[in-house]
Amino acid sequence: MGPARHRRPCPALGRLRGAGYLLLAAALSGCALDGALAPRGSGAATIAGVWWYMFWVGAAVFVGWLAVLGWGLLRPRGQEAADAEHEARVHRRFIVGGGIVLPVIVLGSLFGYNLSALLALPRGGDVVVDVTGYQYWWEVAYPEAGFVTANEMYIPTDTDVRVRLHSEDVIHSFWVPQLGGKRDLVPGHVNELTLRATEPGRYLGECAEFCGIQHANMRFEVVAVAPVEYDAWLDRMARPAPGPDTPDERAGHEAFMTSSCAACHTIRGTPAEGRLGPELTHFARREWLGAGVAPNERGHLGGWVVDSQTLKPGNLMPPVEVDARRLPQLLTYLESLK
Numbered sequence: 001m002g003p004a005r006h007r008r009p010c011p012a013l014g015r016l017r018g019a020g021y022l023l024l025a026a027a028l029s030g031c032a033l034d035g036a037l038a039p040r041g042s043g044a045a046t047i048a049g050v051w052w053y054m055f056w057v058g059a060a061v062f063v064g065w066l067a068v069l070g071w072g073l074l075r076p077r078g079q080e081a082a083d084a085e086h087e088a089r090v091h092r093r094f095i096v097g098g099g100i101v102l103p104v105i106v107l108g109s110l111f112g113y114n115l116s117a118l119l120a121l122p123r124g125g126d127v128v129v130d131v132t133g134y135q136y137w138w139e140v141a142y143p144e145a146g147f148v149t150a151n152e153m154y155i156p157t158d159t160d161v162r163v164r165l166h167s168e169d170v171i172h173s174f175w176v177p178q179l180g181g182k183r184d185l186v187p188g189h190v191n192e193l194t195l196r197a198t199e200p201g202r203y204l205g206e207c208a209e210f211c212g213i214q215h216a217n218m219r220f221e222v223v224a225v226a227p228v229e230y231d232a233w234l235d236r237m238a239r240p241a242p243g244p245d246t247p248d249e250r251a252g253h254e255a256f257m258t259s260s261c262a263a264c265h266t267i268r269g270t271p272a273e274g275r276l277g278p279e280l281t282h283f284a285r286r287e288w289l290g291a292g293v294a295p296n297e298r299g300h301l302g303g304w305v306v307d308s309q310t311l312k313p314g315n316l317m318p319p320v321e322v323d324a325r326r327l328p329q330l331l332t333y334l335e336s337l338k
């Protein structure tokens with residue numbers, strides 16, 4: 001093993017360095033962790049704690065296992081036969097220690113940690129929100145304030161929010177990774193989940209149980225704001241729809257009310273009282289369209305109204321015949337629903 005040997009390029013070393021870069025990249029991307037490992041709510045923080053505990057225990061077991069393997073491979077050979085009695089004792093110790101004692105300690109500690117985490121999850125709450133899953137969107141109702149909205153759910157920060165989960169069709173699952181765990185929405189049964197956001201922000205939520213062809217585009221946003229801001233939002237949302245004020249808005253309103261739109265959508269304060277689609281009373285205040293399929297902007301909105309099946313194939317809003325001259329007015333009216 002002369003120094004010359006080290007200077008020769010070594011392919012194995014190159015590969016090792018590649019793996020090193022990969023690890024480094026993984027570690028660096030860890031700084032920008034998203035989702036369940038970047039908790040902004042007390043429930044999610046507890047769950048992330050379980051994740052990390054399992055990770056470190058798993059890592060310790062793995063390293064220990066590597067050490068035993070290395071010892072087995074590298075220890076001097078040829079002495080086994082010398083003391084068969086001693087060898088058998090060592091084997092027994094390994095079987096009892098590694099096969100019974102160690103697993104009991106490791107699994108027992110995981111069980112204990114899990115149990116304490118389960119008990120530490122937030123429960124109940126003074127603010128109640130009813131969330132109903134539909135293929136492929138979310139209805140969000142505030143029973144105390146007495147209004148219904150869709151796909152966007154405001155909650156006050158540092159407050160336990162009791163989310164009651166319903167389904168009108170199939171099983172869905174409500175999951176806001178940064179705020180809490182998952183919970184199924186089961187037809188004919190009410191489940192509950194408590195969310196407590198510790199920081200204001202917009203948090204992505206999604207359906208976590210396959211529910212049909214557009215399951216992947218069944219998203220929503222939880223917007224956590226300071227309690228005063230939340231109260232102002234409630235006041236605003238409880239009001240009926242504004243307008244129509246301008247001639248264009250009035251023409252668009254007319255187009256909406258006289259076509260099939262009104263049979264499927266509710267706009268409070270107007271004759272539109274359909275219940276098959278999302279409530280549109282304050283639709284223009286939402287950031288997203290079609291449960292997260294596109295930003296809520298005029299271009300996408302026009303595409304959606306003309307044929308939502310292009311943007312979200314298989315969703316339950318059929319293509320609707322809209323007079324091309326009326327379309328801009330219809331969009332203007334929808335955009336006025338602040």
Ligand SMILES: [Cu+2]
Pocket residue numbers: 133134135136171172173207208209210211215218
């Ligand atoms: Cu779903």
